[in-house]
Amino acid sequence: MTVVGGASERSCTLADAERESAGASFVVVAPLDPFADLASLETVARIAERLRAPNGCPWDREQTHASLRPHLLEEAYEALAAIDSGDPARLRDELGDLLLQVVLHGEIAREEGTFDARDVARRLNEKLIRRHPHVFAGRAIAGGDLLAQWEAIKREEQGDEPKSLLSGVPRELPALFAAERMQERAARVKLVPPRLDLPLDIDDEEFLGELLFDIVAAATEAGFDAESALRAANERFAAHVARVEARAAKDGRAIESYAPDEMRRVWDETA
Numbered sequence: 001m002t003v004v005g006g007a008s009e010r011s012c013t014l015a016d017a018e019r020e021s022a023g024a025s026f027v028v029v030a031p032l033d034p035f036a037d038l039a040s041l042e043t044v045a046r047i048a049e050r051l052r053a054p055n056g057c058p059w060d061r062e063q064t065h066a067s068l069r070p071h072l073l074e075e076a077y078e079a080l081a082a083i084d085s086g087d088p089a090r091l092r093d094e095l096g097d098l099l100l101q102v103v104l105h106g107e108i109a110r111e112e113g114t115f116d117a118r119d120v121a122r123r124l125n126e127k128l129i130r131r132h133p134h135v136f137a138g139r140a141i142a143g144g145d146l147l148a149q150w151e152a153i154k155r156e157e158q159g160d161e162p163k164s165l166l167s168g169v170p171r172e173l174p175a176l177f178a179a180e181r182m183q184e185r186a187a188r189v190k191l192v193p194p195r196l197d198l199p200l201d202i203d204d205e206e207f208l209g210e211l212l213f214d215i216v217a218a219a220t221e222a223g224f225d226a227e228s229a230l231r232a233a234n235e236r237f238a239a240h241v242a243r244v245e246a247r248a249a250k251d252g253r254a255i256e257s258y259a260p261d262e263m264r265r266v267w268d269e270t271a
Contacts, residue, residue, distance in 0.1 A: 044099060045117045048107040065108055072101045130157070147188035148256040155254065164245060165189065165255065166238050175230035176212075182237060189256040190263045191244065193237070243270040 002009055034046045051060035075098045082091040106117030131153050133139040134146075142149040151165070165188075169181045186192065202208050219226040244263075247270055248255045258266065 041099075045103045045106065048100070048103040048117075049110075052104075052107055052111070060104070063104065063108065065105060068101060068104060068108075072098075072105075075101050127157075145256070151188055151256050152254060164238070164242055165191075166241055175227050175234060178234050179230060179237075182234060182241075186237075186241060190258060190260045191241065191255075191267065192260075192264075193240070193267060194264075240267070240270065246270075 002011055035043055035050075037043055048060075051057045052063075054061075075094065079091070079094040079098050082094040085091075102120065103117050106115070106120050109119075110116035129136045131150060133153075134141045134149075142152065165185050166182050169178055169185065171178070173181065200211070202211070216226040219229060244266055245255055247266055248258070
């Protein structure tokens with residue numbers, strides 16, 4: 001800070017301002033550097049705003065939600081590769097690149113007048129607190145089943161327009177990844193469909209990899225596309241889950257309220 005009095009000027013810190021400014025004509029406060037705190041998430045948002053300003057970066061200024069789509073996907077995969085590498089520094093940097101994608105989308109939305117990065121953070125924080133009442137509200141886990149409680153809370157959030165248990169699994173995911181996520185979601189409500197009776201005891205990841213590799217090879221030799229075949233199986237599974245959900249709605253029950261044996265019976269009856 002600069003204290004100005006008469007023909008003299010003297011610098012001081014904020015802590016000394018009250019004492020030093022006695023009798024002064026005015027105090028000049030230097031403007032804060034908006035990019036000074038490089039460890040702040042808020043600074044990332046400010047930088048994104050600056051990049052898209054009229055005198056910012058031409059490339060950043062021309063981006064849209066749609067044009068950034070492949071970059072978001074690429075950065076997500078690079079973050080996954082960093083996790084697999086076991087290199088913390090690499091993961092740190094890749095997460096930063098992924099964060100930039102988030103704030104760029106937030107800045108584009110702010111310019112459009114729809115939302116901004118702060119709205120993204122607010123909605124996320126609200127959701128995290130709401131979905132963890134056992135942490136933030138001191139409530140016991142309903143029925144002792146954390147995953148079932150999670151699904152029940154999500155259903156309450158959906159209000160009068162409930163969505164399918166599998167609606168949060170993007171159809172654009174690779175088929176194998178989608179199959180894992182769909183089965184994981186179904187298992188939360190004790191929905192475990194019967195499997196093919198294969199004489200396999202899979203207890204080794206390397207063996208599993210070789211098995212999957214051989215299945216793809218066999219499919220190719222038979223003239224089938226393994227990705228398409230699995231994607232079709234995923235769609236059949238999703239359709240069957242929808243029938244189970246319709247049955248639960250008809251019975252006036254939440255899908256997570258079924259015991260495992262009941263769920264198996266309903267699964268068979270809606271085949």
